[in-house]
Amino acid sequence: MTATLLRGGRPWGLGAPADILVEDGLIRRVGPALDAPAARLVDVSGRLVLPGLVEAHCHLDKTLYGGPWVPHSAGDSLAGRIGNDLARRAELGVPSVERIEALLRRMSAFGTTHVRTHTDIDPEAGLRGVEAVREAAGRVPVTVQQVAFPQHGVLTNPGTAELLEEALKSGVEAVGGLDPAGVDRDPVRHLDLIFGLAERYGAHLDIHLHDGGTLGAWELELITERTKALGLGGRVTVSHAYALGQLDDARQDRLAEGFAAAGVALATGAVYDFPVPPVKKMRAAGVVIACGHDGIRDLWGPYGSGDMLERAMHLAYRSTFRTDADIELALEAATYGGARALGLTGYGLSAGDRADLVVVPAAGAAEAVVTHPSRSLVMKDGSVLHN
């Protein structure tokens, strides 16, 4: 493969302009005025170079993206949305390989190189979603990690546990959970079951937690205890964790310490008006924070663009981040934080890292987040996709 030399960009975090030499899908050298006469030259002078964006929480299998506008038809409760989803997914041809592919192409054009997606697993859908996502992912240069997601309950939906296991056997990278108390009604058994699966299959674990207040806080303790006891640190993520935004400072602090010590990451998208975890405090405690859209144009809601810089803006905005340093935390969540939550290796802007890059016209991280401008260049595994 011909080498590529990105000339004159400003790699995020380096503090000075530097060329980046890419060969065989890897970053080979980073430095000023690199000499590589045989390389293809791409001028990115003055532009900000970021590692590929990481979408750490979405639902590709549900998307209606790329099709005509579908007016939202669900009631105003979580139960209403679950019921509407079940009732209408067949009518609308969900999951659709074409829709998933369309969304992945859009994400890729925005510079997303890695995606973690929660795929519905239930006795009616079986593993159809897993297969559809796999097929679409094979067509687009984005690395997709699936979570076998019991959207309609595990204990309350017989047959689901077996299907989660089947999904893991088929190569799905992570097992999911959903409101162990609020939805599945037996948090201890729910968590023991999914932690058991994660341990047995060497899988990641990513748990949807909408349960609020003290109930959610207690479930966060249960998750932290199990992560620690089973030594699953670095492989466990809690998604949404609305409760965190509703607790007093002291309780937030104790939970943050627990997450950091046990290796529990958080994924948030700052969606709708739901409480946002205290990102700055969590990061200060050493907790990994990832970022994702949640649903994009689906039966759960019509919003979402697939642009992770825009999503980082939502996270920064809802966090009332105004200074550059604060806003940069949101970009970190959409890049390095997501990479850590997903367990990616070779991620970054150093020699030896995979050449997954996105270039934007921005003075720095804060401007990139706030303005989320058109991408100047997207590179995946060393190939220029968009320039």
Place this chain on the structure above:
Amino acid sequence: MTATLLRGGRPWGLGAPADILVEDGLIRRVGPALDAPAARLVDVSGRLVLPGLVEAHCHLDKTLYGGPWVPHSAGDSLAGRIGNDLARRAELGVPSVERIEALLRRMSAFGTTHVRTHTDIDPEAGLRGVEAVREAAGRVPVTVQQVAFPQHGVLTNPGTAELLEEALKSGVEAVGGLDPAGVDRDPVRHLDLIFGLAERYGAHLDIHLHDGGTLGAWELELITERTKALGLGGRVTVSHAYALGQLDDARQDRLAEGFAAAGVALATGAVYDFPVPPVKKMRAAGVVIACGHDGIRDLWGPYGSGDMLERAMHLAYRSTFRTDADIELALEAATYGGARALGLTGYGLSAGDRADLVVVPAAGAAEAVVTHPSRSLVMKDGSVLHN
């Protein structure tokens, strides 16, 4: 002036495609297959036609838009932001006619045809802001209404009251207020003073109210009482009104009834993580709701694009609006609601209305808000500005 025929668009609210014939700055006819052989023909087939977007709350005079990125430098309190603003505005050349013009041009490109902007008035700045906004507004085809805004207090900042009056004498259309209790420390005298000015000069009144909870609710009562007593209905707007989002249902209901009866409008931008007034409930009670960005790229914060469809998305999103009908309320705030708050006449999509139009590729209002797509056409006073 040559007539223009917009062919085949779908005027919002009409339910069917219709041509729009524009002449001498006005909409002359709206209907299917209009015959106007001499007219310039513009094909907008299948696209959604909206009335010009109304930015009902911004701060043009403060903007740094169009210049290089300025890292945010204020502390984390309202007092800190006020102090930072005072300290740095001279250094950064605020107000700048060029920056204001740049932002107005951006707003116009996004289809905004009317703007209400709060211009700082204080003994140090005098009326420099008013003059700068006036000069910039003269260069861009956007109708700009100014509010003489006591950003640094009225009673607590001697000389300001006189300057507010001077601004009104000079033709500024509205007088502002700012947290009569929380900032200016004497809500009754503050409100009596600005209501008196509004009455005396036939001006509109637009009051910033960040004061929260029961304090803010009580101030909303004071405002409602004065609006009613002085017969100023239709000329009074409360901006932000964070308190409304913090009250129980019964208190919200009582205030909503009072606003509707007295003719008090609300302007909200759903900014940062601050509470959003209950838009659906307020509209159901008959309260006029307008929408605006608040600051755009200024010393108070780096966010904001100037796109009122995107801003409507923020309002819909924070209101957890998912259905088309609900999301449409946000677009109403960015159009008809803003027009009513600003006291515009001849606003709309009917024959006889001013030909201020924006055309977007969207199936309907909800899609226009959610995706806030590129504008297909912008027309102001019958002139095509962007096509």
